[in-house]
Amino acid sequence: MLLIVLAVLVSCDGEPLITELVENRLSIVLKGSYESDSVRPMILPGGANSSKAGSWVADITGNTDIPQRLFLDISELRADGDSFARYRTLSTVGLSDTEPFFNGAGIMLRNDDVRPDKAYSTIRLYLRKIGFDAGFNCDSTWNTTTPTEFFFGKGDVAGYDFNLKQIYRYGETSEDYDGDNLVFPMQIPISGTMNYDGDGEWVLEVRLVIKNNIARYADTASNISYWALDDRISAVAGGDGYIGGNIAAIAKAYKVGYTGSIDVSAAAGGSVVVAMPADEDIASFVSGKIPPYAIYRSAGSIIPNVPVGKAYNVYQASSDLGTLLGATPGYSQIGATVTINAPGQTVTP
Amino acid sequence: MAADDLSAQVRRRSDNFLRPQIGLYFGPATPLFELQDTVNASLGGGVFVRGNTAWDLLKLGADVGYQKHDSDGVNSLSVVPMFANAVFLLPFRFPVHFQLKLGGGYARIWTEPDGKDQFDPLIVAGFEASFPAGRIINFGMRLDYMVLYEEHIDGAKYNGYILNSMLTMYFNL
Numbered sequence: 001m002l003l004i005v006l007a008v009l010v011s012c013d014g015e016p017l018i019t020e021l022v023e024n025r026l027s028i029v030l031k032g033s034y035e036s037d038s039v040r041p042m043i044l045p046g047g048a049n050s051s052k053a054g055s056w057v058a059d060i061t062g063n064t065d066i067p068q069r070l071f072l073d074i075s076e077l078r079a080d081g082d083s084f085a086r087y088r089t090l091s092t093v094g095l096s097d098t099e100p101f102f103n104g105a106g107i108m109l110r111n112d113d114v115r116p117d118k119a120y121s122t123i124r125l126y127l128r129k130i131g132f133d134a135g136f137n138c139d140s141t142w143n144t145t146t147p148t149e150f151f152f153g154k155g156d157v158a159g160y161d162f163n164l165k166q167i168y169r170y171g172e173t174s175e176d177y178d179g180d181n182l183v184f185p186m187q188i189p190i191s192g193t194m195n196y197d198g199d200g201e202w203v204l205e206v207r208l209v210i211k212n213n214i215a216r217y218a219d220t221a222s223n224i225s226y227w228a229l230d231d232r233i234s235a236v237a238g239g240d241g242y243i244g245g246n247i248a249a250i251a252k253a254y255k256v257g258y259t260g261s262i263d264v265s266a267a268a269g270g271s272v273v274v275a276m277p278a279d280e281d282i283a284s285f286v287s288g289k290i291p292p293y294a295i296y297r298s299a300g301s302i303i304p305n306v307p308v309g310k311a312y313n314v315y316q317a318s319s320d321l322g323t324l325l326g327a328t329p330g331y332s333q334i335g336a337t338v339t340i341n342a343p344g345q346t347v348t349p
Numbered sequence: 350m351a352a353d354d355l356s357a358q359v360r361r362r363s364d365n366f367l368r369p370q371i372g373l374y375f376g377p378a379t380p381l382f383e384l385q386d387t388v389n390a391s392l393g394g395g396v397f398v399r400g401n402t403a404w405d406l407l408k409l410g411a412d413v414g415y416q417k418h419d420s421d422g423v424n425s426l427s428v429v430p431m432f433a434n435a436v437f438l439l440p441f442r443f444p445v446h447f448q449l450k451l452g453g454g455y456a457r458i459w460t461e462p463d464g465k466d467q468f469d470p471l472i473v474a475g476f477e478a479s480f481p482a483g484r485i486i487n488f489g490m491r492l493d494y495m496v497l498y499e500e501h502i503d504g505a506k507y508n509g510y511i512l513n514s515m516l517t518m519y520f521n522l
Binding site for chain 1: 383384386387388420421422423458462463465466467468497504505507508509
């Protein structure tokens with residue numbers, strides 16, 4: 001007993017390593033919108049401001065159903081190869097502004113923390129399945145017959161998993177070319193890298209542009225009509241078997257309590273305002289590369305959670321989402337470069 | 350039957366067993382409670398020595414082991430338990446020796462992904478059953494319930510609890 005008492009006394013200055021091991025300092029937030037905060041409202045296909053509504057598929061006559069649900073089956077996330085979030089996540093998300101995945105709040109993914117003092121530059125998101133409902137088998141004249149189904153979680157659900165079609169063809173004509181499936185894994189850059197220090201609370205935010213970015217496709221080989229991500233980045237021609245290269249994604253990380261805000265309320269114009277590290281060239285944010293910080297002007301004028309000590313340029317654009325994801329997003333800079341020098345500080349460009 | 354008489358009988362039967370002993374052990378090591386969801390069970394092992402006391406039913410010993418608990422992800426916990434212990438031979442008239450053990454000491458632990466290590470106080474309670482195989486060798490199994498005591502540290506919410514279910518072989522010197 002004396003030995004035990006001595007051991008306790010000698011070790012009083014230790015760290016709670018078991019608690020650190022069991023609990024997390026890093027939270028992963030997964031969002032499904034172009035905006036990081038102050039997200040634009042949901043516009044379902046066929047709505048007044050819908051940009052495509054599946055209009056490129058003129059030969060589908062029967063499928064007028066609009067998708068209501070997104071199915072996500074995530075195998076795991078890795079950070080530069082480290083399996084820090086090896087937990088399968090099944091999410092059925094309604095296409096609605098009340099869903100955290102679509103309203104800017106985000107859904108949480110379980111993880112084990114990453115290694116301290118290592119600069120992570122890429123997140124690998126392993127998507128096992130991704131699909132929408134309102135998929136249909138069609139007859140030879142493209143009238144719908146029966147709903148498509150796929151296995152999701154513990155049973156079949158009505159919908160279509162377009163994961164295996166996420167292959168970017170690069171103009172390749174051979175259908176045996178299988179080197180470019182972009183979702184297993186999907187490589188998502190971390191803006192400014194994640195320099196987790198193993199102290200305090202951290203947030204890793206991962207965004208996939210799904211909200212207001214869906215379109216109807218026709219698989220002419222099997223006469224299936226289904227909904228998937230719009231082909232705003234990599235055009236899909238009628239009859240193509242693959243629709244890949246159309247997921248825009250970005251990740252960013254920050255330490256809670258070591259951030260400030262950018263106030264753009266005084267800036268005129270623009271439907272969206274974005275901020276990006278000053279050392280990154282705005283000209284590179286085209287064709288699906290999206291900024292780490294973005295807000296919809298009608299929904300707010302504050303860009304929150306901007307890390308202390310880094311310089312940012314702020315831009316605005318009046319473009320719709322389709323243009324923002326395209327080759328000429330139309331960003332124009334607001335004011336001068338800003339740097340938040342102290343936690344809680346609000347700066348104006 | 351008086352306890353002293355029973356002790357004497359056990360002593361006569363177990364003269365060889367009452368010698369100083371040295372041995373080794375290995376087998377599954379299973380994290381419990383919160384750790385069970387964080388790291389996986391694994392194989393562990395170690396060595397030990399035991400010496401007699403004036404009271405034949407009681408030995409004093411020292412154990413050193415090693416076990417590493419990986420996970421499917423980046424988590425891992427490595428433990429080197431180092432503890433002194435008192436081992437009490439239950440005075441039953443039975444061919445198998447049953448012993449209770451209580452000990453304490455330190456465990457050197459390493460955790461990933463934090464990449465940190467330190468000594469933690471260690472408390473061990475155990476039970477052993479061993480079968481003599483001749484005059485020198487004993488085979489048996491031992492259950493060691495180990496507590497990596499961290500709740501005395503500021504900010505700690507959990508101790509580490511591990512159950513080692515080991516096969517053992519040791520020698521009467």
